[in-house]
Amino acid sequence: MVYFLQNKQKNIKIGYTQNIRKRKKELETANAYKLKLIGFIPEVKQHFEHHLHGICYKYNIDREWYKKEVIAFIKSIVPINKLCTFL
Numbered sequence: 042m043v044y045f046l047q048n049k050q051k052n053i054k055i056g057y058t059q060n061i062r063k064r065k066k067e068l069e070t071a072n073a074y075k076l077k078l079i080g081f082i083p084e085v086k087q088h089f090e091h092h093l094h095g096i097c098y099k100y101n102i103d104r105e106w107y108k109k110e111v112i113a114f115i116k117s118i119v120p121i122n123k124l125c126t127f128l
Contacts (some may be wrong), residue, residue: 042088043128045080045125048072051109053079057090079112080127082119 044061046054046068054076058064061078069076069087082089093115094101100111 042084043072043093044078045112045115047079047109048076048106052115053107053109053111054105055090055093055107055111056105057087057096085107 042059042061043055043057044064046056048054055070056064061081065076065078074118092127094105096118097107097114100107100114103106110126
């Protein structure tokens, strides 16, 4: 699954995992604040995450972290409720 986590500064991490609870906990270990799961795309392969990184490049801050505006962009290109769920 591709997931979208938000940090205290409202930046978004786009990542891939098979276990979101475990991954979130791992990332929070290296973060001073809790991360919030704000959305996910189930049943996709990791190359879809790489595709999202590529098309979201103009929102990139560092590696897999993006400006909060990336969510509106993703919502405009991914069919919400059929493929992608935002909480």
